[in-house]
Structure formats: C-alpha cells, structure tokens
Amino acid sequence: MKNPNIKxxxxxxxxxxxxxxxxxxxxxPDSRLNELGRKQAKLIAKRVAKLVFEALITSPFVRAKETxxxxxxxxxxxxxxxxxxxxxVKPTNIDGKSYEDKEANKIWREWEKSLYTKGMRVADGENxxxxxxxxxxxxxFLQDRPEQSLVVVTHxxxxxxxxxxxLIGDLLSGEAFFRFHKSASMENTGITVIRYxxxxxxxxxxxxxxxxxxxxxx
Numbered sequence: 701m702k703n704p705n706i707k708x709x710x711x712x713x714x715x716x717x718x719x720x721x722x723x724x725x726x727x728x729p730d731s732r733l734n735e736l737g738r739k740q741a742k743l744i745a746k747r748v749a750k751l752v753f754e755a756l757i758t759s760p761f762v763r764a765k766e767t768x769x770x771x772x773x774x775x776x777x778x779x780x781x782x783x784x785x786x787x788x789v790k791p792t793n794i795d796g797k798s799y800e801d802k803e804a805n806k807i808w809r810e811w812e813k814s815l816y817t818k819g820m821r822v823a824d825g826e827n828x829x830x831x832x833x834x835x836x837x838x839x840x841f842l843q844d845r846p847e848q849s850l851v852v853v854t855h856x857x858x859x860x861x862x863x864x865x866x867l868i869g870d871l872l873s874g875e876a877f878f879r880f881h882k883s884a885s886m887e888n889t890g891i892t893v894i895r896y897x898x899x900x901x902x903x904x905x906x907x908x909x910x911x912x913x914x915x916x917x918x
Contacts (some may be wrong), residue, residue, distance in 0.1 A: 703897075705897050705898050706850070706896070706897045707899075707904060708842070708843065708845075708847075708848050708850075708895065708896040709848065709849050709850075709895045709896075709909075710842055710850050710851075710894050710895075711850070711892075712854055712862075712893055713744055713748070713767065713851060713852070713889060713890075713891055714854065714856050714886055714887065714888055714892075715737070715741075715761075715763045715764040715766070715854070716733045716736070716738060716744075716888050716889050717736045717888040718731040718732060718735070718737055718740040718762075718794060719733055719734045720794050720796075721734075721737075721763075721872070724798060724799045725796055725797075725798050725799065725895070726797050726799070726804065726808055727787075727788060727790075727795075728795035728796040729786070729795070730762045731761075732762050732763060733766045735855075738887050740917065741766065741771070741889060742770055743917065744771050744889040744891070745771045745774035745775065746774065747891070748771050750775070751849070752849060753847075753850060754777040755786070755845065755847045755850045756768060756772060756778065756780070756850050756851050757781070757785065757852045757853070758785070758852070758854075759783075759785040759786045759787065759858075760783060760786065764786075764854060764855065765773050765779075765781065765853075767889070771851065777842065777854075779798060782841070783918075784838040784841055784858070785838060785854040785855075785856065786854075786859045787855035787856075787857055788825075788826050788857045788861075789806075789826040789830075790808070790825050790899065791811055791823035791826055792823075793823060794808055795851065801885070804885070807822065810822045810824045814828065815827060815877040816874040816875070816884070828877065830857070832865065834858075835858060835861050835862050836865065839862065839866070841866070842896075856888075856891050859886060859892060860880065861881075863884070864876075864877060864880045864884075866894060866906045866908055867880075869878070884912075885902055885912065887907075887914040887917065889907050889914065889916070890912040890913060890914040891910065891912075892908075892910060892911050892912055893910035894906050894908055894909060895912075
C-alpha cells in the first residue's frame with residue numbers, strides 16, 4: 701500500500717439476491733441465489749477482479765458461498781468460510797416459515813426486539829449482546845490476519861452491524877443500533893470498504909472508507 705498509515709483494507713461484498721430475499725418467508729441459511737442474484741454476483745466478480753487482494757473469505761450460508769464461488773472462479777482466488785460473517789441468527793424454528801404463519805410472526809417480532817435490547821433473548825436466536833460480541837470478534841479476526849487486503853462476502857444486517865460498531869464504538873446503545881439499521885440501506889452485491897489505519901490525531905483504528913457502492917448494478 702502506498703500510504704504507510706493504512707495497515708489493512710477490507711472489501712465487504714453483500715451476497716447476491718436470493719430466492720428468499722424476495723419471498724414472503726423468514727429467510728433460512730440454505731436460501732440460494734435466484735437468477736438476478738447470479739447476474740449480480742457475476743457483475744461484482746468483474747469489479748473484484750480489478751482489485752489487488754490476498755484472501756477471499758465468505759459466510760458459509762448458501763447465498764454467500766454461491767456469491768463467493770462466482771468471485772473465486774472469476775479471480776482464481778480460492779475462498780475460505782468463516783462463521784463470524786454469517787447473517788444475524790434467527791430462532792431456528794422460524795427459518796423458512798411464511799410471514800403468514802401467526803406463531804412464526806409472533807416469534808420474529810419478539811426476536812427483533814431482542815436485537816436492540818441488552819439482555820433480552822428469544823429462543824436460540826442471536827440478540828444484541830451476541831451481535832456486538834461477534835462484530836468485535838470479526839474485526840479482531842480481520843485485524844490479526846497476515847494479509848493486507850481481503851475480500852469478505854457477508855450479509856446485509858451483519859455488515860451494517862460491523863459498520864455501526866466501527867462508527868459508534870462503545871457508545872452503541874440499543875436505540876442507536878435500531879436507528880442505524882432502520883436508516884442505512886444495503887444493496888445486494890454492494891461494496892463496503894473499511895481500512896485499518898492511523899493518523900496524526902488517532903492511533904490505529906478501523907475507519908469506514910466506502911459504503912454500499914453498487915454502481916456495477918447500473
């Protein structure tokens with residue numbers, strides 16, 4: 701890297717559109733890319749092929765792995781999976797259930813509250829505390845990697861969680877977390893870039909550089 705203050709750069713890619721992204725169901729980990737999602741993945745793969753990067757990491761959820769596989773074939777970079785970058789984990793008993801399912805709908809609404817409420821838990825779903833802890837682990841994982849430049853395929857909600865943690869840090873309350881998620885959009889295959897860097901005013905830290913760049917989608 702030309703700038704000695706920039707120690708590391710990470711290019712995050714949200715997966716392509718999946719079948720259950722547009723279906724009236726609570727999306728499950730095995731939801732696959734649809735036709736549009738595959739086209740989006742091919743477009744982002746062409747953009748990623750122009751980058752200089754040393755590692756390709758993906759969430760093991762099917763829609764993310766399919767996106768990473770297309771990037772891998774285009775760039776000739778093998779990918780590795782990491783559970784740190786999966787989407788927010790829903791209670792397993794609502795995965796794939798219809799929005800019209802009254803019991804699943806009730807569980808989902810309670811679980812959504814737990815995403816913004818410290819100490820609240822619904823069934824085996826992740827909550828606010830889990831997500832913040834995982835975001836911290838994911839950022840430390842990236843910081844400790846030997847590579848200077850990485851591409852990570854992940855998911856919309858968790859990627860916004862990472863960005864909220866970088867921007868707001870320890871001041872990230874449940875209310876601030878809620879407001880951030882409801883105000884920040886994330887397109888399928890959008891690119892978000894963070895850099896680990898120092899400056900005259902600050903010691904080494906993560907900085908948001910680019911957010912949700914989806915120019916390749918036209």
